[in-house]
Amino acid sequence: MSLLIAGSIATDHLMSFGGKFADSLVVDQLDKLSVSFLVDDLEIRRGGCAGNICFGLGQLGLRPVLVGAAGEDFGGYRSWLERHGVDCDSVRISEDKHTARFVCTTDTTMAQFASFYPGAMSEARLIELGPIAARVGEPTLVLVGPDDPEGMVRHTQECRQRGYAFVADPSQQLAFGEGEMIRELVDGAAYLFCNEYESHMIAQKTGWSPEEILSRVGTQVVTLGKDGVRVQSTTAETITVPAVPGVTAVEPTGVGDAFRSGFLAALEWGLAHERAAQVGCVLAAYVVERVGTQEYSFTHQQFVERVGAAYGDEAAADVRPHLLG
Numbered sequence: 001m002s003l004l005i006a007g008s009i010a011t012d013h014l015m016s017f018g019g020k021f022a023d024s025l026v027v028d029q030l031d032k033l034s035v036s037f038l039v040d041d042l043e044i045r046r047g048g049c050a051g052n053i054c055f056g057l058g059q060l061g062l063r064p065v066l067v068g069a070a071g072e073d074f075g076g077y078r079s080w081l082e083r084h085g086v087d088c089d090s091v092r093i094s095e096d097k098h099t100a101r102f103v104c105t106t107d108t109t110m111a112q113f114a115s116f117y118p119g120a121m122s123e124a125r126l127i128e129l130g131p132i133a134a135r136v137g138e139p140t141l142v143l144v145g146p147d148d149p150e151g152m153v154r155h156t157q158e159c160r161q162r163g164y165a166f167v168a169d170p171s172q173q174l175a176f177g178e179g180e181m182i183r184e185l186v187d188g189a190a191y192l193f194c195n196e197y198e199s200h201m202i203a204q205k206t207g208w209s210p211e212e213i214l215s216r217v218g219t220q221v222v223t224l225g226k227d228g229v230r231v232q233s234t235t236a237e238t239i240t241v242p243a244v245p246g247v248t249a250v251e252p253t254g255v256g257d258a259f260r261s262g263f264l265a266a267l268e269w270g271l272a273h274e275r276a277a278q279v280g281c282v283l284a285a286y287v288v289e290r291v292g293t294q295e296y297s298f299t300h301q302q303f304v305e306r307v308g309a310a311y312g313d314e315a316a317a318d319v320r321p322h323l324l325g
Helices: 027-032 049-059 072-083 119-126 129-136 149-162 179-186 196-206 210-216 255-268 273-288 300-311 313-324
Strands: 002-006 010-016 041-047 065-067 100-106 112-117 139-144 166-168 191-195 219-223 229-233 239-241
Touching: 002 049, 002 129, 002 149, 041 049, 041 072, 049 065, 049 072, 049 255, 065 129, 100 119, 119 149, 129 139, 129 149, 139 149, 139 255, 149 166, 149 179, 179 196, 191 196, 191 255, 196 210, 196 219, 219 255, 229 273, 239 273, 255 273, 273 300, 273 313, 300 313
Parallel strands: 002 065, 002 139, 010 100, 139 166, 166 191, 191 219
Antiparallel strands: 010 041, 100 112, 219 229, 229 239
């Protein structure tokens, strides 16, 4: 049984602006927007939603299968992921396109301006899940994350056709996606991941009420930033898990991906949703304390101790056997 993580593979170009974007915006002149910000630094890091999620899962001792498309410049990144427990044998390598690029500037309030060049990611639509499952075994879950839109739809449809349980994680693609595409990506998912703003966008664009969205998925997991996460299900009471206390936020890019890694890892361990959300929040805390989405590290003992410090001894006791044997 395997976890298949389908989504973007990218290089992140991360910059920090020492002021507030809001101070340079004139609300009634946004149709003529033309601004430039002098940034303090530039960090070039490995990224992409699928790469980030796979890295997090690898840090927690799992061996996820990365499903996506990259360019011939992927060699160094591939080596990094494989050294951290990720199966990269199903990554499609483009013959004429570079690996995708994410360019993002963050101000002192954690507001962001970002752009994304898809590059080789556009070839994700050519990847079939069936041959991958034949190689690694029937998937326990297939996460369909932000990627080439046609690829996302194709992977979702194939999951339905083959009976694979899937996680809908459209996030960044919601901004331009039409209602028909979003309905296609969400309907029938075992889990739907989004943040609070995205949850409203899904409702608006699909025309479905929050109750109808929940009826069409098994469980909806809504991240709430500094307020933690809300887990809703049609078969259980709503759970709200607070964020890890005492965290000094440095850079938010990749925090949601890390949360997904922790949540999915806990599901693979057979833990309940509350524990899964707690594990996700702890892993997310490690990311927000660093610049870059894959620059954090910890021993498994340190991770268990941090779970205990944030959520109590019982939570640590539930996580310990899966990390420390």
